[in-house]
Structures are given as structure tokens and as C-alpha cells.
Amino acid sequence: MNKINYQKEFEKIISSFTSKPNLLLHSCCAPCSSYVLEYLNNFFNITVFFYNPNINIETEYQKRKEEQKRFIKEFSNNEISFIEGDYNIQDFYSAIKGEELKGEGSIRCKKCYTFRLEKTAILAKKNKYDYFCTTLSISPLKDSQVINKIGLELENKYNIPWLKSDFKKKNGYKRSIELSCEYNLYRQNYCGCSFSKLEAENKNREN
Numbered sequence: 001m002n003k004i005n006y007q008k009e010f011e012k013i014i015s016s017f018t019s020k021p022n023l024l025l026h027s028c029c030a031p032c033s034s035y036v037l038e039y040l041n042n043f044f045n046i047t048v049f050f051y052n053p054n055i056n057i058e059t060e061y062q063k064r065k066e067e068q069k070r071f072i073k074e075f076s077n078n079e080i081s082f083i084e085g086d087y088n089i090q091d092f093y094s095a096i097k098g099e100e101l102k103g104e105g106s107i108r109c110k111k112c113y114t115f116r117l118e119k120t121a122i123l124a125k126k127n128k129y130d131y132f133c134t135t136l137s138i139s140p141l142k143d144s145q146v147i148n149k150i151g152l153e154l155e156n157k158y159n160i161p162w163l164k165s166d167f168k169k170k171n172g173y174k175r176s177i178e179l180s181c182e183y184n185l186y187r188q189n190y191c192g193c194s195f196s197k198l199e200a201e202n203k204n205r206e207n
């Protein structure tokens with residue numbers, strides 16, 4: 001099946017704008033959000049939704065959350081809004097039940113994306129945002145085809161427009177590394193859940 005270029009789809013959407021719509025943007029962490037916010041800030045009024053109960057322990061969760069808030073403050077002088085979701089790790093374990101050991105990029109991650117994006121869609125609908133989206137597609141380890149498919153399914157389910165996108169394009173990942181250095185952002189070496197931490201440690205041992 002042919003892959004869809006979601007950067008091109010994004011460009012089609014923004015080409016019709018005459019003013020800045022309101023966007024609820026799920027963010028997984030400050031480094032991934034850095035380029036995405038730099039880019040999207042040109043086209044949208046943005047609220048960042050930090051909803052990540054997948055993060056393995058609370059100290060790590062708080063660290064990533066505080067970095068997210070610091071980046072928003074330093075980058076936009078708090079012009080970009082911030083909302084924190086609930087941190088209940090049991091919700092994550094319930095969402096991925098039965099798929100725990102499938103590995104990064106598997107059905108486990110698909111369920112994890114759906115779990116976090118569904119909450120984002122519901123909040124976007126409730127608070128009458130024009131679009132909802134996520135930073136997740138910036139990671140080279142995350143398939144933008146899968147993420148956009150989930151977004152579009154949720155668009156249909158909740159009747160709230162999904163912002164088609166692929167933030168890896170236009171050298172987005174490279175730019176996020178530059179911005180992370182510029183703002184001295186904490187860059188974790190695993191995705192977030194306890195399984196991904198173990199997988200990263202095993203990979204390091206093998207190398």
C-alpha cells in the first residue's frame with residue numbers, strides 16, 4: 001500500500017487558513033515538542049496537553065513535565081498554554097494489557113498512542129478546539145502512517161478534526177536535537193514505559 005505524505009496533507013490544510021485556529025497538541029516530552037512548537041506556532045494558537053501515564057515512574061514523569069513547562073516558558077514566554085492530564089500508570093497498564101512484551105513499534109505502542117490520543121480528542125471536543133494533534137510523529141521510531149490512522153479514526157469517533165501531520169519531514173527530528181541543545185533540554189534515553197526502559201538497557205548491553 002502506498003504511503004501517504006502527511007506533511008503534504010498538513011500543507012493542504014494550512015493553505016486555507018485566514019486566521020490561526022485553536023489546536024490542542026498532545027506532547028510526549030519537551031525535546032519532541034521543541035521543533036513541533038516552533039513550526040506550528042506560525043499557524044495555530046496552541047495548547048500543549050501533557051498526558052503521559054505511560055511514563056514508568058513518577059520522578060521521571062515529573063522531570064519530563066517540568067522540562068515541558070520550562071521549554072514553553074523560555075520559548076514562548078508562556079504564550080503557548082499548558083494543560084496537564086492525570087498521571088495514573090494503571091490506566092496505561094490496562095490500555096496495553098496482553099501486549100506488554102511485544103517490543104517498541106508493535107501493537108503495544110499502537111495501543112499506547114490510541115490511549116493518549118483518545119484522551120486528547122475527548123478534551124479537544126469538550127473544550128471546542130478546532131483541531132487536535134500530537135508531537136509523536138517526530139520520532140524516527142514512530143510510524144506516522146499508524147499515528148495518522150489513529151488520529152483519523154478518533155476524528156470520526158468524536159467529530160473533532162485531526163491535524164494530519166508528519167513532523168519528521170522538513171528535517172524536524174534534526175531541528176528538535178538542535179533546539180534541545182540550545183535550550184539544554186533533558187533528553188531521556190528510552191521512550192517512556194518500563195518495558196521500553198528495559199528494552200533500551202538490553203540493547204545497550206548488546207552493543
Ligand code: SF4
Nearest residue numbers: 109112191192193196
Ligand atoms: S515504547 Fe513508548 S509508545 Fe511504546 S508502549 Fe512504551 S511508552 Fe508507549
